[in-house]
Amino acid sequence: MFKLYDLNLREIPFPDGVMPLDIFVGSISKTRETETIPGRNGVMNYGFNYDSRPVRITLLAEGNDRIDYRLIRNAVFEVFDLHDVFYIEETDVPSRVLKVTIDESYQPDRLTRDDASFDINLRTLDSVFWESKYTTLELHDSGYSATAEKYGLVDNIDDEKVNYRFTESNFTVYNAGNVTVEPESMMLNIIASAVQSDNNFTIRNKTTGEEVVLKRASAGHAFRIHGMVISLGGITNIFRDTNRSFISLMPGDNQFEILNGTFKEINFEFKFLYK
Structure with missing residues (x-):
């Protein structure tokens, strides 16, 4: 059926x-x-x-x-x-x-x-690829229930790794799919709110070695990476004010660190993909 x-x-x-x-x-x-x-x-x-x-x-x-x-x-x-x-x-x-x-x-x-x-x-x-009907932020905000049809029993979700909003500078983003999430062709939204940085605010995926560096100051603005579009506050498409790189998410654990600034919260929104 x-x-x-x-x-x-x-x-x-x-x-x-x-x-x-x-x-x-x-x-x-x-x-x-x-x-x-x-x-x-x-x-x-x-x-x-x-x-x-x-x-x-x-x-x-x-x-x-x-x-x-x-x-x-x-x-x-x-x-x-x-x-x-x-x-x-x-x-x-x-x-x-x-x-x-x-x-x-x-x-x-x-x-x-x-x-x-x-x-x-x-x-x-x-x-x-098969894609989950839900996003990681839906999973985070509603809480995972193994009995919920929406989240399924076979999606490889680890109920101890369903956090996709972070306030610390070192954290782990878990990709429950078996496909690397790439912003060039897949949904991957990263938002860091209230960023305070003099220069080179960095979001680094230590697992893949990839990083996005904001090469300008931020005085409490939201730093957004929506797929291939990067913005700061009300300024859209500031790709040239970065290191001109993007971050992907490998299957499993992705270890992150935030450098050269502070923030209120950073969240990761994407869908799990399966072959």
């Missing part, structure tokens, strides 16, 4: 007479960069990018008569056309979703005069 959600994670209802049957999710395909060099044995490997992953769903449409069947068929066409890009969830793992779209034409397979099945091919869009 599966459920559909719009991009605001509001459930999309199926038309009356339509029952979701099953979902089949494939592995992630890769695009690999290689080169053959004359006079040298083998193929040079320059790495790969994740491409997409196939998803297939099956539906059952049950009408009361031939006319009703055709109306239900058209309602299925309409719901998938209205929601061009949407999220899909396996109901057995309700805490994760894939972002998908349908580009291929599909046609119902008539079972009886009044009933038909749909076999529909989807593909992932923007991200090939």
Whole structure:
């Protein structure tokens, strides 16, 4: 079984007479960069990018008569056309979703005069990874409960590591997913409030060796890193006033330290990603 959600994670209802049957999710395909060099044995490997992953769903449409069947068929066409890009969830793992779209034409397979099945091919869009339906700040603010469907029992959450708001200069950010969170293409928001610094206020991930350095003074302003956009107070896009680097979060523990200034609170908001 599966459920559909719009991009605001509001459930999309199926038309009356339509029952979701099953979902089949494939592995992630890769695009690999290689080169053959004359006079040298083998193929040079320059790495790969994740491409997409196939998803297939099956539906059952049950009408009361031939006319009703055709109306239900058209309602299925309409719901998938209205929601061009949407999220899909396996109901057995309700805490994760894939972002998908349908580009291929599909046609119902008539079972009886009044009933038909749909076999529909989807593909992932923007991200090939399962992502948690919740953010780390939702997890922090509401508190983790192993019985809560929202947070699931299989997301590798450690109930002793669900703190994502910090007031000390040394702390640990726990990434429960098995994918590195990278701000270039994934949600990663870091906000340090009431920053007092003469220069070089630094947020350093000691685990990865990455750091963001603010190369200007701050007199109690909020220092924000929203993906690739960095701002200070009301000044947006101050990338050139930094060391022009970003921070990622590896799976597991990420040890952080804050240098060359004080702050009231720093918080990390992201979603857990799974292959």
